[in-house]
Amino acid sequence: MRRAAILLALCLAGPLAAQTPGDAATQAADRLRAARAQLDAAAGARDRVAALTETVRAYEDGLVALRDGLRRVAIRRDTLQVQLDARQEEISQLLGVLASIGKAPAPLLLLNPAGPLGTVRSGLLVADVAPALQTKADSLRGQLQELALLQSLQETAADTLRDGLQGAQTARAALSAAVADRTDLPQRYTEDAVQTALLLASTDTLAAFADALAGSVDVAAPELVAEGDLPLPVRGTVLRAFDAPDAAGIARPGVVIAARPRALVTTPVAATLLFRGPLLDYGNVVILEPAQDVLFVIGGLAEVYGEAGQVLPAGAPLGLLGGDSPDVDAILTDPAPGSAVAATQTLYLEVRDGQSPVNPGTWFALD
Structure with a gap:
């Protein structure tokens, strides 16, 4: 049949x-x-x-x-x-x-x-x-x-x-x-390398350096209202909340964001780049001034872009996180698919308003 x-x-x-x-x-x-x-x-x-x-x-x-x-x-x-x-x-x-x-x-x-x-x-x-x-x-x-x-x-x-x-x-x-190679960005001021070096040598905390740097630069920044809706500088998830202690019991007045290796870090909003470079134990640090007396301190980058004094538009690249992207074999043969590309890198984000740290959640959409 x-x-x-x-x-x-x-x-x-x-x-x-x-x-x-x-x-x-x-x-x-x-x-x-x-x-x-x-x-x-x-x-x-x-x-x-x-x-x-x-x-x-x-x-x-x-x-x-x-x-x-x-x-x-x-x-x-x-x-x-x-x-x-x-x-x-x-x-x-x-x-x-x-x-x-x-x-x-x-x-x-x-x-x-x-x-x-x-x-x-x-x-x-x-x-x-x-x-x-x-x-x-x-x-x-x-x-x-x-x-x-x-x-x-x-x-x-x-x-x-x-x-x-x-x-x-x-x-x-x-x-x-x-x-x-970029030359088309507006420049609010020209960095004094000697003054910056002296500030680096004379400060032992990130907060002291950020406050001293902001006080040494007279920049008329635009007004910006904190509404808690700014995107994070990197695509990731909040690993440690504001003022929460780490494994060593050390609490820092910022949040730690977990992201993937080599992730791109960008400006959340138009801002003046006050500083970029290595600082203490934070790795490469970028300090932005989006509004008068407001600082966004971003630490933990492996590579940094731009020059101090530039006015960066929203979404402008600031640098890259470190780490190595897994190769093809590691991704395809990993016994737990997806784990080889986990968010193994971290980015530190601190917001200072009037020389005092504030919860980044008042500015950023942390969720």
Whole structure:
């Protein structure tokens, strides 16, 4: 009977319903390809810094989305594999029934020793069994197709990841070069290197340095109202709240933000760059003055951009966090998908208003 052949074919063919994990990974790959197009277009952009900043952001978003998509693909693949393993006996019985039906000639399937009435009953039984077999075959077909698609996505993910990581690195390097060559920013004042060096040598706390620096520069900054809606300088999550002690019991009047390696740090709002460079044990520090007597102190950068005295627009690049992005093999072979790209870097954010620290939550959307 041809029904057995048809059902067996359905197990291996037919349209596949849309699956969320596969769609997520595919859409993430599309975002990385779009970021590559942005990188190519940025070379001829009028404002290369802004264009490259958006490109770096696009690569960061695309890589995060792809990693998350691969994590979901791996989870879904493992779930399907467990389900199929648990259905081995059921699958064997289904294939056995289909095989036995396929070997029997079609007329014999309906013949019954009880005569015409028995033959009719036999036909009704076959009509009842066939939809159930069809449903089981359809279910098996869908799972097999989905598993094959997920495995194919994982196999092609290496090239997509490799291109994305290389593109992000290229975009960051191009952004660094573009910032170094930039000459179109307004300059509120010119830094006195000697005075800054003396301030660095004479202060032993970040607060003292920030306050002394602000007092030594007469800058007419615009007014700005604290509404708690400014974006964080880096895309991440608050790891330690304002004035909360760390593992050593030391409390600092700021928040610590956890972010991914090599994440881009930008200005939350238009501000004057008062200082950029290494300071005490905070790593590279950037001090911004967005409004009169208000300072944003951002510490923990590995690379810093810009020059003191420049007026930076909102979203301007300030630098990059440290750390090394994991390579393709580390991402694909990590036993806990996603953990290799965890937020392992931290950024310190402190807000000072009138020479006193205030909770950054009054200015920034910490949630």
